[in-house]
Amino acid sequence: MLFRRRGGDPEFPKDDRGRGSLDDYKFDLLPANRNTVIRLAGSDPHQDVLATLLEADVVETAIARRTDEEERTDAPMPVRLFADGRIHGPVGRVPRGLESVVSETLSRLDMAGKKPRIPVEIVRTRQGLRVDLRMGETR
Numbered sequence: 001m002l003f004r005r006r007g008g009d010p011e012f013p014k015d016d017r018g019r020g021s022l023d024d025y026k027f028d029l030l031p032a033n034r035n036t037v038i039r040l041a042g043s044d045p046h047q048d049v050l051a052t053l054l055e056a057d058v059v060e061t062a063i064a065r066r067t068d069e070e071e072r073t074d075a076p077m078p079v080r081l082f083a084d085g086r087i088h089g090p091v092g093r094v095p096r097g098l099e100s101v102v103s104e105t106l107s108r109l110d111m112a113g114k115k116p117r118i119p120v121e122i123v124r125t126r127q128g129l130r131v132d133l134r135m136g137e138t139r
Contacts, residue, residue, distance in 0.1 A: 010096075012041050012042050015127040016041060016042060016127065017041050018038070018040050018041030018092070018093075018094070019037075019038070019039040020037070020039065020095055020101075022098070029100065029101050029104040029105070030139060031138065033136055035136050036134075036136035037134060038095065038101070038102070039095075039130055039131070040131040040132075041092055041093055041095045041096075042092045042093050043091060043092040043129065043130050043131055046089065046090065046091045047128050047129055049091055050122055050128075050131065054122055054124075054129065056084055057083075058083065059083040059120040059121075060081070060082045060083070060117035060118060061079055061118040061120055061133060062079075062080040062117065063077065063078075063080070063106060063116075065106070066099070066103060074099075076096075077093055077103075078093045079091060079093060079094060079131070079133075094133075101135070105135060105138050106118070109138060118133050118135065119137045120132065120133060121134055
């Protein structure tokens with residue numbers, strides 16, 4: 001019998017589950033290379049917001065830190081975007097299992113004295129607009 005690993009968050013339709021893997025990170029949750037990307041899950045309901053941000057020059061995440069209660073209950077991590085001096089969204093959420101990678105990245109950026117924001121690329125796919133967190137650029 002063959003067991004396949006299913007990617008992404010099973011709460012969402014197959015083409016909106018997000019994408020990413022812990023295999024793309026080193027032991028200290030640093031991205032293994034500059035091309036490492038996490039695609040957000042649950043972007044379908046937010047197509048109108050993403051369409052307005054498609055032409056923005058610089059788009060970054062605006063993710064709130066998880067509280068102890070959210071960590072304890074393994075609550076989803078919603079993602080908002082910062083562009084043109086405003087916060088937009090939410091536009092999706094981090095796929096299940098990758099929340100720790102995003103939290104660690106935000107902490108690492110904050111401790112280094114940088115803005116705790118992850119660069120974002122909004123990509124057009126056959127299924128609609130999707131949000132890619134460009135994790136490799138935070139190394």
